[in-house]
Amino acid sequence: MLRRRVGAALTGLGAVLLTVAGSRYTTGALRADEARRAWDAARARQAVANAHAAAWNPARSVALVTGAPVAHLLIPRIGLDEIVLEGVDGDELNAAPGHVPGSALPGNAGNAVISAHRDRHFSHFGELHLGDTVTTETLGKRTNWVIVKRQVIDKNAPALFRTDGATLTLTTCWPIRYLGSAPDRLILTAKPIAPRVLD
């Protein structure tokens, strides 16, 4: 009798935990889809606007509102193709990689910082090495990057620094396969190869 009660309790509690985790993952996936649709719509509007403008107008850029899509991140080596949202709070990182507010937009002068969870969008981040390429797209600018620095640092160590030239910093938790709160951070630094204006 006790065995059945314990079994029922464990089954119930396990189902609740699985439901919580599953709903969180589902919410993130739905929001990522929504962000991709919004990004595609913004790209379409941009294309129409570019057809009327002879040159790209830097003032016509995406609005940096928390939760809004601000960039497109592609890393061919690990098959990553994600829309980046503005902000690195729980809701944003649950849905997509997040752009750290206050940092530069990818391709612009300054350090652009993008972070994501190691158990979701950056789950294969550990497979990236020096020399691998990364591509970012903002509205109007596509930039190819090459990873020039890879470091693992303590989670409390200073990691983000302003730079004069265009820099892309990608961060996630380390180790990738770790249960609980990871003690370290994996920091990848990339430099632009050849930025170009999108048609």
Add this chain to the structure above:
Amino acid sequence: MSFRRLFVLALVVAMPGVARAQFTTFIPPQPKVVDTAKAATSVATATARVDTTMNTQLTNMKTWVDSAAGVAPSSLTAADSLATATTALTDTTVSTTTTMRNGARAPATASALPLIALLGASMLSVGLLLLAGPRTARDRTAPDRG
């Protein structure tokens, strides 16, 4: 007329005069002398309390004076971005990074979801095993109530 009546008549005539004499000694209060210097000081103090710009200037001025005198400032103003950046380099008590600051830590990308999912799956599996395990002798001998 008797002496008593004369005395009452004298009182009736004399008393109002006495009473009037009491009121004629009234001395009107002197008008207050306005201390113009004191009033100007209080007005300036009130203005300084309300005028945040002046407050900031005074704070900055104090900081500048302290720094010129070699005294470390006791507090930093929020608008001083340089001071904020300096603080970020040494501050290790901030829990998460949500905005870009020079020397800030990497954003907290740790997630408990994998652990929660694993715990849930484990509990569910063990629970189902316990529920589906071999029935005890007591369960087997229990009368069928169907």
